[in-house]
Amino acid sequence: MNSGVPTFLTPSYAGDVDRFALLRESMARCGITMPHVVVVPPGDASHFEATVLHADGLSLMTTDQVLPTPVEEARQRGLVRWRRRLPWNRGQRSLSGWRVQQLTKLLGDAAGLDRWVCLDSDAFFVRRIDAEEFLDPAGRLHLQEFRHRWVGREVLTAHERAADLLGLSPLTADPSCTYTGLLIPFDAEVIRDLRHHLETRHADHWYRSFFASGATEYACYGLYARHIDRLQMVSPVDRTWSFLSYEPPGPDFGDKLRELRDDQGLRVAMVHSQLEVDAERYRDALRRLWDGDGATRA
Numbered sequence: 346m347n348s349g350v351p352t353f354l355t356p357s358y359a360g361d362v363d364r365f366a367l368l369r370e371s372m373a374r375c376g377i378t379m380p381h382v383v384v385v386p387p388g389d390a391s392h393f394e395a396t397v398l399h400a401d402g403l404s405l406m407t408t409d410q411v412l413p414t415p416v417e418e419a420r421q422r423g424l425v426r427w428r429r430r431l432p433w434n435r436g437q438r439s440l441s442g443w444r445v446q447q448l449t450k451l452l453g454d455a456a457g458l459d460r461w462v463c464l465d466s467d468a469f470f471v472r473r474i475d476a477e478e479f480l481d482p483a484g485r486l487h488l489q490e491f492r493h494r495w496v497g498r499e500v501l502t503a504h505e506r507a508a509d510l511l512g513l514s515p516l517t518a519d520p521s522c523t524y525t526g527l528l529i530p531f532d533a534e535v536i537r538d539l540r541h542h543l544e545t546r547h548a549d550h551w552y553r554s555f556f557a558s559g560a561t562e563y564a565c566y567g568l569y570a571r572h573i574d575r576l577q578m579v580s581p582v583d584r585t586w587s588f589l590s591y592e593p594p595g596p597d598f599g600d601k602l603r604e605l606r607d608d609q610g611l612r613v614a615m616v617h618s619q620l621e622v623d624a625e626r627y628r629d630a631l632r633r634l635w636d637g638d639g640a641t642r643a
Contacts, residue, residue: 350476351379351479352382352453352460353464354381354456354531355465356384356466357384358389359385359386361466368466370469371635374632375470378401381402382453382456412455413552416448423445447562448552450463451536451539451565454533459532460479460531463562464527469614469631470612472610486530487579488580489524489567491523491525500525501523503525504525504564506558506560507558507560509560511568512546513573517572525563528613529566535574538574539565539570542569542573588605590614590620594622594630599627599630599633602630603637606634
């Protein structure tokens with residue numbers, strides 16, 4: 346079993362640099378000192394260097410340092426339409442940035458990590474969180490489960506595809522327990538066993554079967570850890586300390602976050618980047634929340 350302090354792992358890109366800066370500000374304002382690695386495309390690294398330079402515990406890596414070479418090449422093919430149309434690229438797989446970020450989360454060990462907590466660029470903290478809160482009393486990393494929660498069709502579809510990819514029956518992969526959310530811890534030993542399982546089952550590179558399946562990283566990891574690895578290395582928990590906003594923040598956004606934090610123990614929230622809402626639109630509400638009544642309290 347791995348030991349040691351979990352590290353936040355954030356795949357990002359230039360389009361999310363303002364959201365990432367807000368995430369880092371939220372960590373500072375909430376007194377969060379966990380180490381943090383951000384992985385970005387090589388051409389985007391310069392956008393993040395100022396943030397990294399002025400942040401303790403934050404390291405910057407690029408996708409070519411983490412991704413397998415064929416995946417990095419496919420990522421580059423997917424950047425611009427004309428490149429995909431080149432004769433030597435026709436018929437070659439190209440990858441969206443979203444899928445590349447999913448794969449990056451499954452490769453934290455390639456970034457030198459034994460334990461990591463997946464943290465998206467468009468998330469932000471409203472209260473302090475410490476590394477020990479991702480561990481059980483015996484030091485095992487938590488497996489974050491979401492039991493008997495309402496989830497959208499997209500999450501359920503990814504859950505079904507992950508079960509099929511792993512070779513689990515629909516009955517075994519109970520959809521009343523899902524694994525998609527914020528602050529999802531990953532253990533490197535479980536990840537390596539998962540990748541080996543996929544290569545053995547599909548007789549191909551694990552990332553090829555993963556991409557072809559349409560499954561997501563969280564569903565694959567969670568279903569594997571619970572039903573195939575049988576919780577040998579992780580300890581399941583069901584926590585309600587996150588909030589995902591799928592609608593633009595309104596005038597009462599800060600009040601809503603304060604209520605969730607004070608009444609339900611909210612730690613982290615997200616305004617989904619797919620909404621294309623500028624971080625400046627809700628930055629002031631967050632700063633009033635942090636300034637008003639002590640976000641750093643445990």
